[in-house]
Amino acid sequence: MTKPIAIQGIKGSFHHEVAQLYFNDKADVIECMSFDGTVDSLLKGNTDFVVMALENSIAGSIIPNYALIDNHNLTMVGEYYLDIQHNLLALKGETVESIKEVHSHPMALLQCKVFFKDYPHVKLVEAKDTADVAKQISEEKIKGIAAIASKKAAHLYGLDVLAESVQTIKHNETRFVIVKRENYEVERKGINKASLKFELDHKRGSLATILNVMSDCKLNLTKIQSLPKIDTPWKYAFFVDVTFEDYKYYEKASSIMQLMAENFKVLGEYKNARL
Amino acid sequence: MTKPIAIQGIKGSFHHEVAQLYFNDKADVIECMSFDGTVDSLLKGNTDFVVMALENSIAGSIIPNYALIDNHNLTMVGEYYLDIQHNLLALKGETVESIKEVHSHPMALLQCKVFFKDYPHVKLVEAKDTADVAKQISEEKIKGIAAIASKKAAHLYGLDVLAESVQTIKHNETRFVIVKRENYEVERKGINKASLKFELDHKRGSLATILNVMSDCKLNLTKIQSLPKIDTPWKYAFFVDVTFEDYKYYEKASSIMQLMAENFKVLGEYKNARL
Numbered sequence: 001m002t003k004p005i006a007i008q009g010i011k012g013s014f015h016h017e018v019a020q021l022y023f024n025d026k027a028d029v030i031e032c033m034s035f036d037g038t039v040d041s042l043l044k045g046n047t048d049f050v051v052m053a054l055e056n057s058i059a060g061s062i063i064p065n066y067a068l069i070d071n072h073n074l075t076m077v078g079e080y081y082l083d084i085q086h087n088l089l090a091l092k093g094e095t096v097e098s099i100k101e102v103h104s105h106p107m108a109l110l111q112c113k114v115f116f117k118d119y120p121h122v123k124l125v126e127a128k129d130t131a132d133v134a135k136q137i138s139e140e141k142i143k144g145i146a147a148i149a150s151k152k153a154a155h156l157y158g159l160d161v162l163a164e165s166v167q168t169i170k171h172n173e174t175r176f177v178i179v180k181r182e183n184y185e186v187e188r189k190g191i192n193k194a195s196l197k198f199e200l201d202h203k204r205g206s207l208a209t210i211l212n213v214m215s216d217c218k219l220n221l222t223k224i225q226s227l228p229k230i231d232t233p234w235k236y237a238f239f240v241d242v243t244f245e246d247y248k249y250y251e252k253a254s255s256i257m258q259l260m261a262e263n264f265k266v267l268g269e270y271k272n273a274r275l
Numbered sequence: 276m277t278k279p280i281a282i283q284g285i286k287g288s289f290h291h292e293v294a295q296l297y298f299n300d301k302a303d304v305i306e307c308m309s310f311d312g313t314v315d316s317l318l319k320g321n322t323d324f325v326v327m328a329l330e331n332s333i334a335g336s337i338i339p340n341y342a343l344i345d346n347h348n349l350t351m352v353g354e355y356y357l358d359i360q361h362n363l364l365a366l367k368g369e370t371v372e373s374i375k376e377v378h379s380h381p382m383a384l385l386q387c388k389v390f391f392k393d394y395p396h397v398k399l400v401e402a403k404d405t406a407d408v409a410k411q412i413s414e415e416k417i418k419g420i421a422a423i424a425s426k427k428a429a430h431l432y433g434l435d436v437l438a439e440s441v442q443t444i445k446h447n448e449t450r451f452v453i454v455k456r457e458n459y460e461v462e463r464k465g466i467n468k469a470s471l472k473f474e475l476d477h478k479r480g481s482l483a484t485i486l487n488v489m490s491d492c493k494l495n496l497t498k499i500q501s502l503p504k505i506d507t508p509w510k511y512a513f514f515v516d517v518t519f520e521d522y523k524y525y526e527k528a529s530s531i532m533q534l535m536a537e538n539f540k541v542l543g544e545y546k547n548a549r550l
Contacts, residue, residue, distance in 0.1 A: 208487045212487070222511075
């Protein structure tokens with residue numbers, strides 16, 4: 001692999017962390033300012049891989065990212081689960097008491113609100129990106145302002161960790177997927193998980209019938225999500241993840257589902273990261 | 276009904292619009308700055324009803340709101356679907372060309388990004404709330420700044436609509452629910468929809484079995500969403516919406532599901548707003 005990997009955000013972000021954990025520590029990255037930007041990069045051939053958050057245990061699925069993968073016919077080729085830990089970072093020598101403002105992404109501020117109740121003197125200010133604030137504090141030597149970001153960002157930008165794991169809900173596991181273009185050839189060795197999409201009419205029992213096929217073919221369901229099709233009343237799209245021990249059984253189930261459901265599509269086949 | 280209705284946001288917000296459409300035009304509201312705030316208001320007895328967005332066609336389910344309802348044992352007693360339309364609002368006499376900045380909630384700015392590509396002179400600035408910006412522009416007579424908000428907000432704060440439906444995806448339907456405290460007595464007349472929650476082990480076919488019961492009892496599935504239970508590996512919670520014609524069949528299905536699934540819970544029984 002020679003091309004860098006496209007990530008949403010900058011170095012020190014959680015996407016950067018996943019890129020390094022999934023590929024290797026020295027993996028080079030293209031910093032993109034949006035998820036659309038990562039996909040542009042992939043379609044233009046600037047990268048072969050995108051790392052993309054897809055769901056987390058607090059907010060659920062990131063539906064717009066499912067739409068990006070689906071609409072551009074991209075393929076998921078891997079997944080990674082990361083436990084997101086927020087830390088309070090500032091210049092060396094600062095303490096929580098010397099901090100006047102904390103700048104971070106609205107979602108990060110929201111997730112850490114309870115921690116700051118004990119520090120009413122600290123003003124919470126919304127910013128675009130978590131790691132970007134850490135970078136700015138470091139480069140411009142900004143005193144009295146702290147960032148909420150990963151320990152990786154602290155290390156990368158030479159900041160002190162004033163407080164660890166400041167988020168309210170201690171487990172915030174986020175599932176990232178590694179995405180390629182559709183022409184990607186799947187190597188079947190080690191594959192034991194697949195992400196599928198299909199459509200069904202709002203007819204009694206239609207989903208139960210599909211799930212029975214999956215069960216008969218020894219597939220385990222690890223995720224299911226329905227989304228109504230806006231422009232087609234009473235029609236639903238289902239996004240389903242399944243795990244399996246034998247690829248042959250999965251192949252059999254797929255071929256039956258293809259006949260039974262409409263617009264059946266494999267979004268990706270890859271190795272289960274949760275074993 | 277004498278107590279006002281708790282909404283997230285201020286008058287002129289989409290929650291306010293739903294409160295008036297669901298109850299009546301003169302419904303008085305308690306403006307809350309967060310969803311947690313609306314629930315506090317309910318638990319303290321300041322209100323009998325909360326209007327709460329629960330899912331939308333672009334971003335999917337608002338999982339934290341499901342958690343609020345579930346954790347506080349609240350009951351959904353109604354639902355309302357609203358097609359969210361964003362409009363560009365400013366003081367009378369302004370034009371899109373005279374606008375220098377647009378202030379709005381990050382999600383609203385994101386949803387309208389494509390529109391502003393034609394107006395590169397307009398700077399997009401993040402703000403806390405959509406309707407609140409409209410209110411400020413009106414009260415402080417701020418020139419050169421526009422808000423992205425509803426037509427209701429334009430009417431309420433006496434602003435001009437410079438451009439209609441400026442969001443990129445034209446259909447953005449949001450489902451709101453009307454929530455009460457658990458001691459609420461359900462009147463069964465007209466009830467033909469229910470929101471259920473249950474847990475299952477990660478065992479092959481366990482969900483298919485439950486869906487078969489639902490199908491046998493003539494329930495139609497309109498929504499399904501799995502969420503892994505963070506602290507219990509391999510255990511999943513399912514949030515399911517069903518519609519039915521006969522309450523007796525639904526009752527039968529519930530009593531069977533109660534025996535088959537763990538922690539079976541009715542989150543609400545109400546009238547389907549999609550008929």
